[in-house]
Every structure is written in C-alpha cells, then in structure tokens.
Amino acid sequence: MQWFNDLQRKTTSPENxxxxxxxxxxxxxSDLLPQVRVPTLVMHCRDEAAAPFEEGRxxxxxxxxxxxxxxxxxxxxxxxxxPAWDRFIGEIKGFLRE
Numbered sequence: 001m002q003w004f005n006d007l008q009r010k011t012t013s014p015e016n017x018x019x020x021x022x023x024x025x026x027x028x029x030s031d032l033l034p035q036v037r038v039p040t041l042v043m044h045c046r047d048e049a050a051a052p053f054e055e056g057r058x059x060x061x062x063x064x065x066x067x068x069x070x071x072x073x074x075x076x077x078x079x080x081x082x083p084a085w086d087r088f089i090g091e092i093k094g095f096l097r098e
Contacts, residue, residue, distance in 0.1 A: 004075075004076065033063050042059055043071055044057070045071045056068065
C-alpha cells in the first residue's frame with residue numbers, strides 16, 4: 001500500500017485524489033453484471049485495505065459463470081513480493097488456458 005500511496009502523491013494533488021475517490025465511490029455497475037457474457041475471473045485479497053472483500057465476492061456472484069479466487073494478503077495491487085503472487089499468476093495462466 002505504501003508504494004501505491006507514494007505513486008498517488010507523485011501523480012496527482014490531494015484535491016484531485018479526493019475527487020477521483022469520490023467519483024469512483026459513486027460508480028455502481030451491479031445492474032449490468034448479469035449481462036457479462038465472457039469468461040470472467042475475479043480475484044480479491046482477503047484482507048485488502050482498499051476495497052471490501054465481500055465486494056469482490058458480490059461482483060463474481062453477479063456475473064454468470066464467473067470464478068472467484070480468494071488470495072492471501074492485504075494489497076489492492078498484487079506485487080511480485082507479495083505472498084499471493086505465485087497463486088495470482090497461476091490463476092491467470094490457468095484461466096487463459098481454459
């Protein structure tokens with residue numbers, strides 16, 4: 001999370017960061033999820049700090065045939081140094097082979 005926080009500090013002002021966050025919080029596409037007709041893989045870290053774990057489950061549940069994978073960790077962005085990295089990459093590779 002610190003890496004992500006540092007990136008945000010370098011790329012936008014605090015005021016713009018707040019505007020972006022508020023705008024993102026208002027977006028709700030849940031009514032469109034049943035219309036997704038492509039293979040879908042949703043992965044979410046169990047203890048992620050930026051978005052509630054149950055939101056990931058809810059998104060996957062709303063997409064017909066979606067697969068949900070729980071990852072161990074806290075990061076919103078999975079980094080190569082994270083414990084979940086190998087599983088993250090393995091799940092993507094398996095999904096792409098299907």
